[in-house]
Amino acid sequence: MRTCILSILRAKKDIYIFFEQHGCEKSDLAVIAGYEAQNLNRSAMIDLMFSRLESRPDEGLGPLRAMLQALLDWKSFDPYYFDKIKKLDRKEAQRNLDHLKQLQELRDGRIKEERRRRESTEAAAQKARGTLEDVRKEYLALYSGSLKPQARGYALEKILAELAKLSKLEVTQPFRVLGEQVDGAVKFEGENYIIEAKWQDAAAANEAVYQFAGKVEGKLHGRGLFFSVHGYSEHVVRSIVWGKSINTMFADGQDIMLVIESNLSFSQMIDRKVKAAQTKGLIYVHPLTGKSKLPE
Numbered sequence: 001m002r003t004c005i006l007s008i009l010r011a012k013k014d015i016y017i018f019f020e021q022h023g024c025e026k027s028d029l030a031v032i033a034g035y036e037a038q039n040l041n042r043s044a045m046i047d048l049m050f051s052r053l054e055s056r057p058d059e060g061l062g063p064l065r066a067m068l069q070a071l072l073d074w075k076s077f078d079p080y081y082f083d084k085i086k087k088l089d090r091k092e093a094q095r096n097l098d099h100l101k102q103l104q105e106l107r108d109g110r111i112k113e114e115r116r117r118r119e120s121t122e123a124a125a126q127k128a129r130g131t132l133e134d135v136r137k138e139y140l141a142l143y144s145g146s147l148k149p150q151a152r153g154y155a156l157e158k159i160l161a162e163l164a165k166l167s168k169l170e171v172t173q174p175f176r177v178l179g180e181q182v183d184g185a186v187k188f189e190g191e192n193y194i195i196e197a198k199w200q201d202a203a204a205a206n207e208a209v210y211q212f213a214g215k216v217e218g219k220l221h222g223r224g225l226f227f228s229v230h231g232y233s234e235h236v237v238r239s240i241v242w243g244k245s246i247n248t249m250f251a252d253g254q255d256i257m258l259v260i261e262s263n264l265s266f267s268q269m270i271d272r273k274v275k276a277a278q279t280k281g282l283i284y285v286h287p288l289t290g291k292s293k294l295p296e
Helices: 002-008 012-020 042-054 061-072 079-084 090-125 132-144 149-166 205-217 234-241 253-260 266-280
Strands: 170-172 175-177 180-182 185-188 191-198 224-228 248-252
Touching (some): 002 061, 002 090, 012 042, 012 061, 042 061, 132 149, 149 170, 149 191, 149 253, 185 266, 205 224, 205 248, 248 253, 253 266
Antiparallel strands (some): 175 180
16 A cells, blocks of 8 residues: 555645545644654655554554555546656556555455355354253263262353254353453343353352352343252342342253253243243243242
8 A cells, every 4th residue: 555655646745635535533644744844755654644543443444444445446647747747657556556456356355265264163163062862961961970060060051052052042152351250151032141050059059149140230231141050049039139120030950951851942941031031020930831930
């Protein structure tokens, strides 16, 4: 781009106008506004402007792409500089512009190929590893107690992800952000639900529930699904909804078994829990009956 601008624009004023007409703001143009006083040559003007744009939070992507497109479509060769005083060479300018087009075509080809690879990789990552029967066997094997508690929790995360994939839901793998560990997420009906998976007794799940509720609250329109194989204490479930907006729902080992034994799909299980939360204000329900699992 730098070479092309130098080969088609001779006057410093024209270079300034080129930047001005292709998205450069006043704060950007300030670095070259006094080009005469600063005794800047044409190359220095271009280098300063490009450096300024690249230092912006958006890396100047808009103006740089606008300038690139203008150069790819360039047809104007000022006869004064090209023909009369011959300070610019038309053949050289056209050669530089053609070279830029070739580079852009190569770049576009690489971008398309990279996108195809990325989409292929993402599709593979969203494909379930096996069948529902395979997941059932893995889940029941966890009850043998052969794994340590932490390892069993990780295994449960993977099982939930597989159940989601078998329901054709988009799955986000576990990640850390701002010091928080998130066990993953599933996308259901256009909404992302972050997941927490615990395999411990009901009382031990209390602190984890409160921490998870805080994670959900800190997200845009946050929604969460907490899975605790051995259920929850009555107190912790009631405290999550008392005087608060409902954005966390609860599931337990029974819910997982209902999915694994084909009583309903993982997607249907989420749908029924969402319906109960939205229509009845209940966050811990049996997905087949829609009734609260808490004592009356």
